[in-house]
Amino acid sequence: MTRTGAPTGTYSPAPPPNRPNRRNFLIASGAAATVAAAAGIGGQYLQNKRFSVNTSSVKLGKPAAKAEVLPKGAEITDIPGLSSFYTPNSQFYRVDTALVVPQVSPQTWQLRIHGMVDKPMTINFDDLMKRPMFDHDITLTCVSENVGGGYIGNARWQGALLADLLKEAGIQPGATQIVMRDVNGMNLGVATEPVMDGRASLLAVGMNGQPLPQEHGFPVRVVVPGLYGYVSACKWVVDMQLTTFGAFDAYWMQRGWSQQAPIKTESRIDTPKGGTVNGGTMMIAGVAWAQHRGIEAVEVGIDGTWHQAKLAVQDTIDTWRQWYYPWQATAGKHTLQVRATDKTGYTQTSVFHRPEPNGATGYHTVQVTVA
Incomplete structure (x- = not known):
């Protein structure tokens, strides 16, 4: 695209899953090496060499409420070149912060919720899967999406409502930020209010009727409608700390990106x-x-x-x-x-x-x- 005047360009589909997109500025600035060192990628790489997680071992259950059927006329299929309503998992865009895709076993996965909460808690995968599950169609967008670009995709996600879990932990007054960390220690900071305002913010375990692919966060990731992924779409999530924006600047905030990140029209x-x-x-x-x-x-x-x-x-x-x-x-x-x-x-x-x-x-x- 041009750097001055009206933007130009055409849509390019996401590359194959073995060639993931990464933020250009992350690589160009050398920050990828910093992330790798901070997150212990070397150890994760050795771990990945020892085993391969079988995503098919996870069986998705029926949602607590009957999944809504896609409304008649919501999907146009007879115009060549038009994006399909649901983006196939293999074509869904990726913006990776890990040099090697983490492989996390459902048997060892845990989510810790702590910080400004009344009842710190840890939940394992079996406990999560026993919670009411919901299906919801959500389009995800990356903030580094250029006008007309392909860093966007739509899927039917299945998961437990994140707000319900946080309510059980008891969010304390003044906790304006949820710092989410993945298995490698990479952190994202999302505002507490949009997660708790009634929208379908999910601890997602399913994507388009299948267990999450490894490259999209298996076994559990976060999906928050309406916010760019750099604050909300934490893959391989294992930790949530309730805090304030004044107390902690998450990774992308430290690099000049905005705090709230609502997706633009x-x-x-x-x-x-x-x-x-x-x-x-x-x-x-x-x-x-x-x-x-x-x-x-x-x-x-x-x-x-x-x-x-x-x-x-x-x-x-x-x-x-x-x-x-x-x-x-x-x-x-x-x-x-x-x-x-x-x-x-x-x-x-x-x-x-x-x-x-x-x-x-x-x-x-x-x-x-x-x-």
Whole structure:
């Protein structure tokens, strides 16, 4: 994408799971080595060499409440190039903070909850699986997602409600932050309020009807709707400390990223991807997202003139929404853009901004030449 003016580019699907995405700035700054040293990656690597965890040993149970059927019309399947509503596990994006994917056995996994709580507690995997389980569709987004990029995916997650567990521990007044740590000691800091405000924040054990893949946090990860992953999506989670933002700066906060991290209202053109296309009727289509607010409308810009797109039926306000616009493509060069309006009435801004410190902004723009 360009660094000045309107952002340009096309959607690229996530790379294969054996070639994970990592934050470019993490590698470029040499911070990966720091994380590895602090988290004891060397020891984890040796551990990984000794055994391989069998994810199929985990059997997902029936949810406590009947899983909601995807509403009729919520998934568009007949437009080539349009992202599928559910992202297959093998294609779901990854942003890894571990140089080697941790392998954590369900038999040894434990979650410790401590700090500013009345009743510090530790729960093991068997105890977690006995708790009421819930299925919920949630779209996850990475803060380093460039406008029009692929660091986003949607899945049906199964897990226990994190808020219920924290209520049992008894959060003390003034505990504004939950510091979550993974098995390697990597820490993320999420605000307590959005975790406890009634949204479906999960200790997830399942992804699209299967146990979590190892690279996505097996056996347990955190999924919080509406917040960028760098504060909320802790994979291989084993520790939660209730504290304050004044008392502790989590890893990404120390590196200049914002504290609260609500996901911005954004949209992407999946097709056409740019270049030369044939004339006649063609579909401009893509996805739009405003997690925990929901998408109300999408507009497609063609050479500066905006047109109302057609929307798939909304699943939950925590997922993206597919959209499309039938275009009578005429010969010549054309500029295609997209913008979304969420259910609060906010329309995404055209102002281009890089991802740092709290998410990219701007219109996804595609240049096409109609033959």
